[in-house]
Amino acid sequence: MIEKNRSFAESTRLQHRLHELVPGGAHTYARGSDQYPDEMAPVIERGSGARVWDVDGNEFVEYGMGLRAVTLGHGYSPVVEAACAAIRDGMSFSRPSRLEVEAAEDFLGLVSTADMVKFAKNGSDATTAAIRLARAATGRDMVAICNHPFFSVDDWFIGGTEMSAGIPSDITDKVARFSYNDAQSLAAVFDAHPGEICGVIMEAATAMAEPNPGFLEEVRALCDRHGALLVFDEMITGFRWSEHGAQSVYGVTPDLSCWGKAMGNGFPISALAGKREVMELGGLNTDRDRVFLLSTTHGPETASLAAFRAVVRAYANGDPIGRMEAAGRRLRDGVNEVVADAGLTGFVEALGRPSCLVFATRDADGQPSQAYRTLFLQEILDRGVLGQSFVVSAAHTDDDIDMTIEAVSGAIPTYRRAIEAGTVDGFLRGRPVAPALRRKAFPRRL
Structure with a gap:
């Protein structure tokens, strides 16, 4: 009852x-x-x-x-037990741990379209690093963003939302938007900004929208034609559509992909993965100006890396x-x-x-x-x-x-x-909820 x-x-x-x-x-x-x-x-x-x-x-x-x-x-026991075992041996050191090698190998074993990976804590860390890499790799500033609800807490995205207070207006001048399942809207962005678009960031699919036949392939072709990088946000699709990502479901390979959420079954971990020639701009083997790419104190802490490895095993065994x-x-x-x-x-x-x-x-x-x-x-x-x-x-x-x-x-x-x-009056016991990203607060304290 x-x-x-x-x-x-x-x-x-x-x-x-x-x-x-x-x-x-x-x-x-x-x-x-x-x-x-x-x-x-x-x-x-x-x-x-x-x-x-x-x-x-x-x-x-x-x-x-x-x-x-x-x-x-x-509280999934194998993940909790793996994290607790890692914690007992120390979580953070002044040099990389063995877990960083093992977790990277596990990740790249799942995402075979990527050559390198770097771990962080939040999805926004990964998406913003992807945009920085795209700008550095192409020498361009503008970003084409698909009209999905959310990509990052950082200025390049939030500046275009209702909650743009505190963000200089010239930030949004470097962003152009296009519509999902409408390759012509993306082509129009490239045509309006010739030689200016560093990359395209999008989700390959959402809960409500699957790609129309040929759409993702057209996006890939447009990026190649105009010399822009394709970035897939796999925060939601990764480990829900497939542990290999939506890119594996739809057969389209991005230059960079951004992961998080279910990677750690609740433990804080995210990842940026991609092609070696792009990722190495944030490494040591580059003749170009280096990109400051995801240098975080807690990115490689052992508990979350161990949790991620346990998640990988759970998907492999079940x-x-x-x-x-x-x-x-x-x-x-x-x-x-x-x-x-x-x-x-x-x-x-x-x-x-x-x-x-x-x-x-x-x-x-x-x-x-x-x-x-x-x-x-x-x-x-x-x-x-x-x-x-x-x-x-x-x-x-x-x-x-x-x-x-x-x-x-x-x-x-x-x-x-x-x-x-024809009304909720008399049935609803308070005020209606409101969109999370909105310009004004409620007129009274919650």
């Missing part, structure tokens, strides 16, 4: 304290309390598998799984992606069946790649709605489901999926009444 009307009192108390101590009340904007219904933003105590428990003792089936960073489940895809298909089909039975097809929908599902929420006019999204979140949170998406892990069991479908089934009657009323 699904519990309803949970208490979030201690979570709310701690969240208010976080706002006093931490700008935004969280260390990642996507984790902010403004992304959840009022006074229903759980503060997590612990997790195991696909379940988490908050400081109020509420148990949830979790989706999103650490912003897609956890594919094997919370089928995490197959389990994620099976769980995602079962969840998608179950949710959409419940919605259809309630006559709400088109208003609530689970959709996307099975290993990376999202849910859509639409208003009475069939338009995407933050207010109705908040109502849906409110109702499934009340029933023990935590997630801004339906992104699964290999740890999600049939019981987890069944509970989630049951929670959606319980949430749908309230959603339907709101659709019939």
